[in-house]
Amino acid sequence: MSKRKNHNQGFLLMEVLVALAVMATGVLFLLQSFSVIVRSNRQLRNNQTAYRLIDAIYNRLYAGEKLSPETPVFSGGERYAWNSEVTPLGNRLQQLALSVTWPEKGRTANISFAHTMLKK
Numbered sequence: 001m002s003k004r005k006n007h008n009q010g011f012l013l014m015e016v017l018v019a020l021a022v023m024a025t026g027v028l029f030l031l032q033s034f035s036v037i038v039r040s041n042r043q044l045r046n047n048q049t050a051y052r053l054i055d056a057i058y059n060r061l062y063a064g065e066k067l068s069p070e071t072p073v074f075s076g077g078e079r080y081a082w083n084s085e086v087t088p089l090g091n092r093l094q095q096l097a098l099s100v101t102w103p104e105k106g107r108t109a110n111i112s113f114a115h116t117m118l119k120k
Contacts, residue, residue, distance in 0.1 A: 043104075050100040050111045053080055057098055058113070064120065079103065094119050 056073045061084060067073070069083050080102045087095045093116055101110040 046102060046104060046109065047111065050080060050102065050109075053082060053100050054098050054111065054113045057082060057084065058096065058115065061096060062117070088119075089116065092118055 053073055057067060060067055060073070067084070069081065072078075073082075080100050082098060082100045084099075085097045087097070089095055095114055095116050097112065097114040099110060099112045101108050103109075
């Protein structure tokens with residue numbers, strides 16, 4: 001009769017530690033990815049609001065409305081500051097430059113836009 005060895009002894013401590021290390025690495029990667037996604041989403045939302053503000057200001061200025069940086073343009077843009085500058089470019093052309101700034105993580109972020117158009 002041959003003796004059989006019992007191979008159902010369970011996992012070794014080293015195998016469990018290696019499995020935990022692999023799982024911990026995966027979890028850390030997922031958490032870091034989630035952090036990057038949240039940060040990117042916040043920046044995208046801020047940029048989108050700034051572009052909406054630029055679009056609203058441009059359309060109202062183009063329509064001939066007199067605006068100042070204190071004029072509320074739309075709801076939700078209270079933390080965004082803006083200024084505009086119109087520069088004549090000859091007899092019939094002018095350039096409208098808009099700039100929007102907002103606080104973001106201890107610094108000031110901004111987006112600028114310039115458009116050349118015919119004078120009215």
